[in-house]
Amino acid sequence: MNFHEALGQVIEIARQNAERVDTEGVFPAEAVDALRGSGLLGLVMPEEVGGLGCGPVEFTEVVSELASACGSTAMIYLMHTAAAVVVADAPPPGMPDLLSGMAKGAVLGTLAFSEKGSRSHFWAPVSSASLNGGSVSVQADKSWVTSAGFADIYVVTAGSSSGTAGEVDLFAMPRDSAGLTVAGPWVGLGLRGNASAPMRIDSSIPIANRLGDQGAGFAMMMNTVLPWFNLGNAAVSLGLSAAANTAAISHVGSARLEHQDEALSALPTIRAQIARMGISLAAQRAFLAHAARSVSAPDESTMLNVLAVKASANDAALVITDTAMRVCGGAAFSKHLPIERAFRDARAGSVMAPTADVLYDFYGKAVSGLPLF
Ligand SMILES: Cc1cc2nc3c(=O)[nH]c(=O)nc-3n(C[C@H](O)[C@H](O)[C@H](O)COP(=O)(O)OP(=O)(O)OC[C@H]3O[C@@H](n4cnc5c(N)ncnc54)[C@H](O)[C@@H]3O)c2cc1C
Structure with missing residues (x-):
């Protein structure tokens, strides 16, 4: 089975469960189990460790199609991949089977970056690590961790632990690590199946579970995690926008004003709004494909594309899903259509770090020749 066939099966399961996952705010266990068995958790992992060896272009296609079916499932998939690429970059020596486990779907991963103290500025953790023999003692309050309690590796x-200001360490922590606990519930406006709960770390982590050298974490976050996360997060926004657009077009074409013997789409105002949605969607799709190709074959414009693509898709999704709500009137407001779920899910993208506003600031600095940090 090629990955498109596998994706089709996962999407079917994700779609069947999406409404219940959203309404009940439960983790999409069926879709995640399907992902584990599909090979897609290793989509961009090297074939020699059991992955499918695909790249950013295929990754954005998979994420956006998943998001059109179920936003929560897509975000869980994105966070797994963002964790897997940095594990692939610097596999922790004490966990020799971790990468193949993530690639083959046995191990679901996620990122625990954001902290209560530094909020969306994930690059500046206020927690600290101190060396203690062969281990590192870490105390941290993580504010949102997608798949908290469900992921196998964090x-x-x-x-x-170098003690140098601005330096960051990265560690891999199995779910059953002593002192790693889910510290509260997840109740979100959208992405309600995400389990993006806070977590507390009060643990002694073996040095051998560190990714890369002491103090190398900041560079790994920026060079490895950021491109994949920004592409994937943009793809979630695109998929949610596409779902809202498709549902809105279908509704305005079929809902009738019987006394006028015409569909809603006969109204010029509605048609103009639908046109704006479709044009914006097409532009975002093209830009995302361009950014994905740019990450595949990096050049001097790649960093700008990485900064821009998430902000652009996040903000477009806010407008597209809002427009879909508007043109579908009370039918959208009252949950007769799947649009309001996409509308709520789409609010997350722009506030997920790096937030859209931070990305605009970074982009402005970059084109002005200023350092980002
Ligand atoms: C659904 C969901 C899932 C998440 N999953 C994870 C996860 O798996 N792992 C993880 O580590 N984190 C995760 N997060 C956290 C996320 O990445 C952000 O850290 C978090 O949403 C930031 O919220 P905050 O209230 O701390 O924002 P704040 O930092 O308080 O920001 C508030 C506002 O200030 C703006 N702002 C802040 N700094 C600047 C600046 N320098 N310039 C301009 N504007 C600025 C922001 O853009 C925002 O509009 C998740 C968040 C959500 C909503």
Whole structure:
């Protein structure tokens, strides 16, 4: 089976469960089990460790199609992949089977970066690590961790045990690590099946579970995690926008004003709004494909594309899903259509770090020749 066939099967399961996952706010266990068995958790992992060896272009296609079916499932998939690429970059020596486990679907991963103290500025953890023999003692309050309690492995940040300000260490922590606990519930406006709960770390982590050298975490976050996360997060926004657009077009074409013997789409105002949605969607799709190709074959414009693509798709999704709500009137407001779920799910993208506003600031600095940090 090629990955498109596998994706089709996962999407079917994700779609069947999406409404219940959203309404009940439960983790999409069926879709995640299907992902584990599909090979897609290793989509961008090397074939020699059991992955499918695909790249950013295929990754954005998979994420956006998943998001059109179930936003929560897509975000869980994205966070797994973002964790897997940094594990692939610097596999922790004490966990020799971790990468193949993530590639083959036995091990679901996630990132625990954001902290209560530094909020969306994930690059500046206020937690710290201190060396203690062959281990590192870490205390951290992580504010949101997608798949909290459900993921098998957590890639966590802490201020570096080097003690040098601005340096960051990355560690891989198995779910059953002593002192790693889910510290509260997840109740979100959208992405309600995500289990993006806070977590507390009060643990002694073996040095051999560190990814890369002491203090190397900041560079790994920026060079490895950021491109994949931004592409994938943009793809979630695109998939949610596409779902809202498709549902809105279908509704305005079929809902009738019987006294006028015409569909809603006969109204010029509605048609203009639908046109704006479709044009914006097409532009975002093209830009995402361009950014994905740029990450595949990096050049001097790649970093700008990485910064821009998430902000652009996040903000477009806010407008597209809002427009879909508007043109579908009370039918959208009252949950007769799947649009309001996409509308709520789409609010997450722009506030997920790096937030859209931070990305605009970074982009402005980059084109002005200023350092980002
Ligand atoms: C559904 C969901 C899932 C998540 N999953 C994870 C996860 O798996 N792992 C993880 O580590 N984190 C995760 N997060 C956390 C996320 O990445 C952000 O850290 C979090 O949403 C930031 O919220 P905050 O209230 O701390 O924002 P704040 O930092 O308080 O920001 C508030 C506002 O200030 C703006 N702002 C802040 N700094 C600047 C600046 N320098 N310039 C301009 N504007 C600025 C922001 O853009 C925002 O509009 C998740 C969040 C959500 C909503």
